[in-house]
Amino acid sequence: MAAHDFDVLIAGSGLAGLSAALHLAPTHRVAVITKRQLQDGSSGRAQGGIAAVLADDDSFAAHIEDTLVAGAGLCDLATTRFVVENAPASIAWLRQLGVPFTLEGELLHLTREGGHSARRIAHVTDATGAAVQRTLIDAVRGTPNITLFEHHTLVDLISTSKLGLPGHRCLGLYALDSRTDTVITLRASQTILATGGAGKVYLYTTNPDTATGDGIAAAWRAGCRVANMEFIQFHPTGLYHPHAKSFLISEAVRGEGGLLLLPPAAGGTRFMPEHDPRAELAPRDVVARAIDFEMKRHGLDCVHLDISHQSPAFLQAHFPNILAHCAALGIDITRAPIPVVPTAHFTCGGVLTDLAGRTDLPGLHAVGEVACTGLHGANRLASNSLLECLVFARATAQAIAAAPATGRPALPVWDDSRVTDADEAVVISHNWDELRRFMWDYVGIVRTNKRLERAAHRIALLQGEIDEFYAHFHVTRDLLELRNLVQVADLIVRSAQLRRESRGLHYSRDYPALAAPAAPTILVPPAA
Numbered sequence: 307m308a309a310h311d312f313d314v315l316i317a318g319s320g321l322a323g324l325s326a327a328l329h330l331a332p333t334h335r336v337a338v339i340t341k342r343q344l345q346d347g348s349s350g351r352a353q354g355g356i357a358a359v360l361a362d363d364d365s366f367a368a369h370i371e372d373t374l375v376a377g378a379g380l381c382d383l384a385t386t387r388f389v390v391e392n393a394p395a396s397i398a399w400l401r402q403l404g405v406p407f408t409l410e411g412e413l414l415h416l417t418r419e420g421g422h423s424a425r426r427i428a429h430v431t432d433a434t435g436a437a438v439q440r441t442l443i444d445a446v447r448g449t450p451n452i453t454l455f456e457h458h459t460l461v462d463l464i465s466t467s468k469l470g471l472p473g474h475r476c477l478g479l480y481a482l483d484s485r486t487d488t489v490i491t492l493r494a495s496q497t498i499l500a501t502g503g504a505g506k507v508y509l510y511t512t513n514p515d516t517a518t519g520d521g522i523a524a525a526w527r528a529g530c531r532v533a534n535m536e537f538i539q540f541h542p543t544g545l546y547h548p549h550a551k552s553f554l555i556s557e558a559v560r561g562e563g564g565l566l567l568l569p570p571a572a573g574g575t576r577f578m579p580e581h582d583p584r585a586e587l588a589p590r591d592v593v594a595r596a597i598d599f600e601m602k603r604h605g606l607d608c609v610h611l612d613i614s615h616q617s618p619a620f621l622q623a624h625f626p627n628i629l630a631h632c633a634a635l636g637i638d639i640t641r642a643p644i645p646v647v648p649t650a651h652f653t654c655g656g657v658l659t660d661l662a663g664r665t666d667l668p669g670l671h672a673v674g675e676v677a678c679t680g681l682h683g684a685n686r687l688a689s690n691s692l693l694e695c696l697v698f699a700r701a702t703a704q705a706i707a708a709a710p711a712t713g714r715p716a717l718p719v720w721d722d723s724r725v726t727d728a729d730e731a732v733v734i735s736h737n738w739d740e741l742r743r744f745m746w747d748y749v750g751i752v753r754t755n756k757r758l759e760r761a762a763h764r765i766a767l768l769q770g771e772i773d774e775f776y777a778h779f780h781v782t783r784d785l786l787e788l789r790n791l792v793q794v795a796d797l798i799v800r801s802a803q804l805r806r807e808s809r810g811l812h813y814s815r816d817y818p819a820l821a822a823p824a825a826p827t828i829l830v831p832p833a834a
């Protein structure tokens with residue numbers, strides 16, 4: 307099968323991937339590879355909005371300081387300044403594309419979220435991600451220079467070293483076409499990983515089924531360093547309901563006055579002021595640990611988030627989607643509190659990059675949640691994630707446009723002539739379930755050395771089974787995702803074991819204090 311030849315390959319169709327595609331399309335032939343449909347990633351689920359200094363009473367310095375405080379001493383100052391200063395232009399670009407941001411008169415309506423000292427969140431009611439994705443997807447589908455490969459799963463990156471060729475460079479990738487059950491070869495001078503995070507490594511997550519750490523695992527296998535993988539953000543308020551899969555109750559609900567309460571059986575009292583002077587507006591890691599503490603202390607399945615003191619008209623105007631979704635489940639948030647529980651939400655670490663999205667492998671970039679730019683440090687500040695996607699998509703596109711042309715050697719087709727179809731698919735589903743359960747139990751909000759050791763032991767056993775499967779059987783999307791999740795789980799556990807302190811999202815009972823100096827956790831692959 308002949309290789310598909312492009313100037314740039316982009317794996318992932320969220321805000322980072324589609325933004326990069328649109329920036330590059332005027333001058334490059336671009337392919338966007340996504341393992342389901344364009345809209346099926348995490349970006350479309352983002353409710354709150356995009357942080358940017360847009361008000362007269364706000365400043366870059368304040369946004370930078372809020373980010374640094376939330377990041378618990380691990381944010382890179384140069385990266386943070388770069389992102390914050392490019393935020394207003396990113397919002398302007400989205401408005402030019404037609405994103406229908408919520409207005410207050412002729413100005414953007416700005417809301418406030420936990421950890422922010424000012425109102426600076428541009429939003430589209432409570433469904434910002436969905437509105438932005440719809441706009442970008444329409445633009446991408448109408449751009450001739452962009453070719454879309456939906457239902458194509460990243461199998462592995464192709465590099466000169468893997469082919470035994472001189473030099474050190476990414477040449478393209480292999481992708482599994484789920485509709486034809488074949489692996490195709492895609493070739494390009496430049497490849498961008500925009501595959502999102504790895505929330506599906508945990509049993510409970512707000513992330514979609516696509517968030518299986520594909521880009522992080524592929525980059526690691528290709529010899530790229532990863533950083534800060536121990537910092538998994540657990541969103542404090544996932545909706546707790548047997549029929550509500552991965553539904554998030556936005557940070558903005560607390561920003562607009564929502565109060566966290568114990569259920570009536572446990573006293574019905576407000577508890578956040580006992581844990582932090584910022585109460586419900588404390589950063590997410592503080593709030594998530596407080597909820598976890600109260601649930602364990604009282605033996606609770608959930609706590610309550612009450613916004614019912616606001617008028618029905620206010621709730622309809624600010625949170626129409628949350629209002630409707632809860633109502634469909636029999637919860638009237640205008641009268642009653644919302645049952646909530648912490649849930650895995652965002653991967654703060656990832657593939658180590660510079661300010662142009664470049665990784666350790668020339669020709670390979672990483673943008674968005676798959677990357678570790680230094681912006682999020684030990685804890686992401688609310689609504690900085692979509693912003694990071696936008697700023698680094700533009701920066702990466704500019705770096706690619708300025709890069710000199712490189713040769714494109716012929717690439718081999720995928721060889722599966724010596725493998726057979728797996729006759730025990732149940733093994734894959736069992737391993738997937740086992741992984742997510744022990745990661746939740748042993749590598750969750752609160753960690754101990756013993757729990758991490760248990761997780762590491764089980765991961766090693768799973769890796770042996772999966773490597774055997776991968777070597778002997780025809781690849782499937784389930785097998786590829788499980789292989790990637792186990793690799794990412796290994797990186798999370800190894801990073802957590804190296805951090806002998808409690809900082810930001812990583813809390814260890816064995817090391818409850820901060821250690822000095824603050825330093826990132828950087829893992830170097832054996833091939834590097």
